[in-house]
Amino acid sequence: MAVAPERPRIYGASRIPQPIPTVLEVPEALRETDDILTINFGPNHPSTHGVLRLVIDLDGEHVVGLAAVVGYLHTGFEKNMEQKSWWKAITYPERIDYLSFQANELVFVLAIEKLLALEVPPKATWMRTLLCELNRIHSHLIWLGTSALELGAISLLWYCFRDRDLVLDLSEMVCGARMHTRYFQAGGLAEDIPPGFFAECRKFCEWMPKAIDEYEAILTRNQIWLERTKGIGLLSAEDAIALGQSGPILRASGVDWDLRKADPYLAYGDVDFDVPVYDGGDVYDRYRVHLDEMRQSVRIVEQCLEGMPGGAWIADDRKVVLPPREELHTSMESLIHHFKIVTEGYRVPEGEVYTVVESARGELGCYVISDGGPRPWRVKFRAPSFVALEATATCMADALVADMIAIVGSLDTVMGEVDR
Amino acid sequence: MAVERGKRLRQYGLKSERLLWPTKGPSVFERELGVEDLESMLGLTTVEKAVAWAQGSSIWPDTFGLACCAMEMIAVVTPRYDIARFGAEVFRSSPRQADLLIVSGRVSHKMAAPLRQIYDQMLEPKWVIAMGACASSGGMFSNYAILQGVDKIVAVDVHVPGCPPRPEALLEGIVRLQEKIKAGVPPAYEIRGVAS
Amino acid sequence: MSYSQLPGLVETIEEHAETTLVVDPARLVEACLHLRDDLGFAFLSDVSAVDYLGWAAVPGTSEVSGYWGGRGGRDLNDPGTWGLQRLPQPKPKRFAMVYHLLRLERDAPRVRVKAYLDEDEPVPSVVSVWPTADWHEREAWDLMGIRIEGHPNLQRILMEDDWEGHPLRKDYPIGGEPVRFSGEE
Numbered sequence: 001m002a003v004a005p006e007r008p009r010i011y012g013a014s015r016i017p018q019p020i021p022t023v024l025e026v027p028e029a030l031r032e033t034d035d036i037l038t039i040n041f042g043p044n045h046p047s048t049h050g051v052l053r054l055v056i057d058l059d060g061e062h063v064v065g066l067a068a069v070v071g072y073l074h075t076g077f078e079k080n081m082e083q084k085s086w087w088k089a090i091t092y093p094e095r096i097d098y099l100s101f102q103a104n105e106l107v108f109v110l111a112i113e114k115l116l117a118l119e120v121p122p123k124a125t126w127m128r129t130l131l132c133e134l135n136r137i138h139s140h141l142i143w144l145g146t147s148a149l150e151l152g153a154i155s156l157l158w159y160c161f162r163d164r165d166l167v168l169d170l171s172e173m174v175c176g177a178r179m180h181t182r183y184f185q186a187g188g189l190a191e192d193i194p195p196g197f198f199a200e201c202r203k204f205c206e207w208m209p210k211a212i213d214e215y216e217a218i219l220t221r222n223q224i225w226l227e228r229t230k231g232i233g234l235l236s237a238e239d240a241i242a243l244g245q246s247g248p249i250l251r252a253s254g255v256d257w258d259l260r261k262a263d264p265y266l267a268y269g270d271v272d273f274d275v276p277v278y279d280g281g282d283v284y285d286r287y288r289v290h291l292d293e294m295r296q297s298v299r300i301v302e303q304c305l306e307g308m309p310g311g312a313w314i315a316d317d318r319k320v321v322l323p324p325r326e327e328l329h330t331s332m333e334s335l336i337h338h339f340k341i342v343t344e345g346y347r348v349p350e351g352e353v354y355t356v357v358e359s360a361r362g363e364l365g366c367y368v369i370s371d372g373g374p375r376p377w378r379v380k381f382r383a384p385s386f387v388a389l390e391a392t393a394t395c396m397a398d399a400l401v402a403d404m405i406a407i408v409g410s411l412d413t414v415m416g417e418v419d420r
Numbered sequence: 421m422a423v424e425r426g427k428r429l430r431q432y433g434l435k436s437e438r439l440l441w442p443t444k445g446p447s448v449f450e451r452e453l454g455v456e457d458l459e460s461m462l463g464l465t466t467v468e469k470a471v472a473w474a475q476g477s478s479i480w481p482d483t484f485g486l487a488c489c490a491m492e493m494i495a496v497v498t499p500r501y502d503i504a505r506f507g508a509e510v511f512r513s514s515p516r517q518a519d520l521l522i523v524s525g526r527v528s529h530k531m532a533a534p535l536r537q538i539y540d541q542m543l544e545p546k547w548v549i550a551m552g553a554c555a556s557s558g559g560m561f562s563n564y565a566i567l568q569g570v571d572k573i574v575a576v577d578v579h580v581p582g583c584p585p586r587p588e589a590l591l592e593g594i595v596r597l598q599e600k601i602k603a604g605v606p607p608a609y610e611i612r613g614v615a616s
Numbered sequence: 617m618s619y620s621q622l623p624g625l626v627e628t629i630e631e632h633a634e635t636t637l638v639v640d641p642a643r644l645v646e647a648c649l650h651l652r653d654d655l656g657f658a659f660l661s662d663v664s665a666v667d668y669l670g671w672a673a674v675p676g677t678s679e680v681s682g683y684w685g686g687r688g689g690r691d692l693n694d695p696g697t698w699g700l701q702r703l704p705q706p707k708p709k710r711f712a713m714v715y716h717l718l719r720l721e722r723d724a725p726r727v728r729v730k731a732y733l734d735e736d737e738p739v740p741s742v743v744s745v746w747p748t749a750d751w752h753e754r755e756a757w758d759l760m761g762i763r764i765e766g767h768p769n770l771q772r773i774l775m776e777d778d779w780e781g782h783p784l785r786k787d788y789p790i791g792g793e794p795v796r797f798s799g800e801e
Contacts, residue, residue: 020768021747043534046483046513050490051531071774072531073487076565076791078759079784091560098488114632142491161498179488179584241658241720244748255720263724350704353632354716354728356661365716367664371671371704382662382716390751416487419528419774530776557795564783564791565775 010236010253010281016243017393024393026057026065035059043072047150047405050415052389054408061400066393070386073419081379085345086112086186089376093366094180096381097417099142102128102135103359105184108379110265111355111368112186115348116320121312122267124188129267130201130304131174131183132357133297137208138167139360140290140297144215147287147409151228156218163211166204173197186346187321188314198305205305208298216291229283233395233407236281243394244387247362248293249411252286254279259358271303283410290412320346345374361385361412383417468604475519475545476601478507479594482518484538486525489552489584493524501587506594515541520597521574522590526554527567539574545607549593550576553583575608617655617725623647634728641713641731641739648715648729648745657717657727660742663752664714665760668707669786709734711762715742715749738763759784 017024026036042053051072057065077096081089090112093104106128113120145160168178174197175183175190183190219225235245240253250257258275260268276292278285314321322341323334340346350372356365365382388411395407481503485493496503497511512518515538527535539548550570553559556579558568570576577600580593605611619628619635624643629636639647651657709732719725733739741764742749753764754773761782764770772779781788 016747021743021750023769043531044484044538051486071772071776072528072534073526074528074530074565074774075526075561076563076783077561079788079790080561080563083790095488098491142494146494157494158499161495162500165495165498165500178586179491242747244660244746257720259724262720262722351631352636353634354662354726356724356726363661365662367662367714367716369666377671378664378666380662380664386751387748390748558792562790562792564789566792568793568795 010234010279014239014242015234015236015394015397016239021243022068022390022393024064024066024396030059030064036064038065041404043069047409049146049409049413052408052413052415052418054392054404056401056404058401061402063396063399063401063404066396066404068389068392070389070415070418073415075416075420077381077420078379081376083375085374086348086376087341087345089379090185091182093381094182095416096420097359097361097364097383097385097414098179099414100135100139100360100364101180102132102184103357103364104381105182106132106266107355107357107359107364107366107381108368109184109186110357111353111366112348114353114355115351115368115370116186116317118187118315118317118320120188120315122309123193123311124313124315126267126304126308127189127193127313128184129271130301130308131171131181132266133300133304134167134170134201136297136360137294137301138164140294141167143290143360143412144287147406147412148219150405150409151225153219153222153225156215159211159214159218163208166207170197170201170204173200185314185321187317188312190314192313198308201301201305205298205302209295212291212294212298219287220291226284228402228406229287229410230280232283232403233399233410234281234397235391235395237279239394240281240391243391245362245391246387247358247360247384247412248286248289249362249388249391251275251277252289253281259356259363263356265357267304267307268300270307271300273297273300273303283406286410286412347372347374348376356382359384361388361414361417381417381420383420385411385413385415385417386420388413389418469602472602472604476507476598478509479520479547479597479601480518481508481511481520481522482515482538482542483511483513484521484523484535486523486527486531487554489524489555492584492587492590493522493551496587496590501591503591503594506591506598508594515539516543518542519545520547520549522549522551523555523570523574523576524551524584526559526561527570528565529567532567532573535570536573544609546609547577547597547601547607548574549590549597550579551582551590551593552585553581555579556581559583575612577608617727619655619727621654622650634726636728636730638730638732641733641737644729644731645740645742645745648742651717651727651729652745656719656721659718659720660746660748660752661716661718661726662714663742663749663756664716665756665762665784666712666714667710667760667784667786668712669710671704671707708732709737711735711737711760713739713756713762733762736763738765740764741766741768743767758782761785 037058039056041056043051053069055067056063077092081092093108094101096104141160141164145157148156171181172178175181235253237253237255240250256277261275273296276289278288318337323337327334328338348370350370352369354365354367356363362384364384367380369378371377521539550556555570558566578593578597580589582589619637623646624640626640627638711733713731715729717727731739741753753767756762757764757770758772758774759782
């Protein structure tokens with residue numbers, strides 16, 4: 001699982017800048033020459049994937065100094081979630097990483113279930129797996145479309161968003177909303193899977209590999225794409241681990257690490273898939289990792305469709321889960337449970353947990369502290385994009401301005417997650 | 421009727437020469453075209469209406485995507501929803517070249533100053549669509565970090581509700597904006613100021 | 617996995633299949649070096665700051681803030697109205713800095729290192745151990761006001777540079793202002 005010692009080293013000594021690991025400082029000699037131009041890049045810029053501000057120092061076209069300024073999308077999620085009951089707080093995490101929204105919902109709901117020691121029925125587990133993999137495809141499609149757009153391959157935008165709409169059609173079929181579905185509930189799913197979903201999902205799984213073939217045909221051996229991404233933005237495995245990178249960035253640097261394989265959660269232990277690992281550590285390898293992950297996600301979705309069990313879609317614990325509506329007419333206890341859950345909210349026992357999932361960007365963690373009451377005491381999201389931006393300075397050694405766009409794009413950052 | 425000398429044409433009420441002088445036959449132009457009744461083939465309008473029609477039919481938005489709504493805004497550009505058929509062909513990156521600011525996403529206090537700066541850099545006439553619940557009113561984030569409605573700092577023409585609004589909802593907002601422009605409603609900064 | 621050699625270890629808690637090591641903040645860097653070099657926790661996953669103000673307080677008497685500014689406010693969620701059935705275990709100090717570590721091995725062994733801090737008590741920086749802690753510690757300073765000693769670049773990261781106060785503290789109000797509707801002027 002860890003870095004194999006015989007793996008080729010991408011570069012020699014660590015390139016993490018000193019003394020501040022996240023700021024590339026202009027060398028003293030250059031600073032004296034007075035040739036340095038300091039430019040502000042963002043927060044409103046078409047190529048920065050959201051409201052990221054980079055203050056760069058340029059010596060001609062070379063980027064010699066870089067500092068990232070974030071916080072332009074700070075929303076106060078964590079404080080807001082402390083004010084809401086557990087039920088209402090589940091609505092918030094989706095908007096943190098708005099491309100990979102199911103993973104955010106999942107990690108928070110898994111944390112609540114861990115604290116409650118709640119057993120989730122298998123149908124809900126498999127459906128969650130399916131939706132998370134569809135969401136991974138969704139996130140990678142948007143990443144590919146927008147990154148390629150920034151490097152000039154504009155047609156990829158149209159292709160990727162065409163397929164992204166197919167994924168969102170499936171989301172809409174399941175719960176009514178395209179994005180931010182709020183479909184996961186503490187204990188399982190909010191509602192049963194509607195009829196017709198599986199047939200549509202199968203059609204999608206037949207179409208998607210052909211679509212990925214189209215993207216590969218456009219980009220993978222394209223001379224311009226190779227020139228702009230090969231050898232750009234190198235990050236060695238040791239630096240990546242020291243900088244806390246995870247997900248596609250880590251796998252493109254040669255480290256075979258995927259939480260779905262290392263510590264399987266949901267139904268990942270029961271499905272068969274590969275984890276793409278490349279050891280170039282550059283933008284091109286990150287692109288390859290994303291594309292291969294999309295293929296593997298389609299494989300997982302197909303296996304989830306085959307192996308989807310029947311049965312209940314949510315746990316039976318009436319202290320936490322709403323009783324079925326039909327029962328409210330006949331059972332007094334169900335009515336009382338319903339009333340208490342809706343008005344007061346359920347209590348989660350005292351404790352603290354740190355649940356982690358492999359979102360499309362890497363290791364997404366949720367640290368939840370409960371004081372035994374009806375509201376969370378502290379919720380902290382470990383956002384992979386926050387950590388990915390810390391690596392910008394390291395990847396930017398010997399970069400040109402045009403390379404900087406490619407590198408920031410390849411780090412796949414979502415500013416909602418960075419700023420929370 | 422006879423033409424009185426010394427009276428200006430407009431005092432007859434903007435009528436064409438042919439109506440004033442019905443006995444005068446068709447003009448050379450009409451004879452060349454081979455028509456009898458040129459008035460039925462001409463559009464008569466005012467300059468304001470013509471300009472409003474042109475402005476409304478080619479609103480170019482600025483790339484101001486902030487958060488989740490930006491994803492649906494990008495979706496509106498894609499072929500399935502296709503904003504180009506409404507005239508918003510290109511999203512300009514420079515505010516100097518844009519007419520429309522679609523504020524898509526939550527605006528934090530830190531971002532409020534750049535937002536106002538971008539708005540100020542746009543040239544008149546300019547319109548603003550507050551897309552989504554967060555831009556319209558702060559959305560679900562009633563807290564220290566988020567501006568409770570972008571109309572506190574810029575004058576908004578159309579609010580589009582939703583979290584996030586479907587691309588069709590955004591298109592509805594743009595169509596309504598177009599109708600407002602073509603009806604002659606002035607842009608919001610002329611009608612109302614911003615809330616303090 | 618034996619943590620008995622950890623410098624500064626105060627307590628070990630095992631709960632929900634997770635291990636928490638409570639460590640004396642003065643010996644934090646030593647403990648982290650031991651964990652990274654001797655026990656192999658090369659990956660720092662997360663650094664969180666926690667404020668326990670109002671924890672285990674009798675309902676209705678705590679300083680925890682409600683909605684709309686101020687300490688009392690129109691708090692519809694005041695614990696006094698719903699009633700906690702049992703008060704939680706009290707914590708030794710007001711703040712805690714929590715570090716989540718990971719070993720990149722099968723089964724992903726994780727450990728949590730916790731250091732309790734008083735108000736205004738600083739905590740040493742672990743940037744020299746794991747460079748990724750840079751921004752996490754800046755966030756802890758920005759949002760929770762925990763001073764990090766030895767941090768190379770301790771500035772605000774998420775809030776504006778001239779913001780006053782530390783928003784995630786429990787005595788900082790949730791804030792917000794009224795929404796302006798078009799009918800009223």
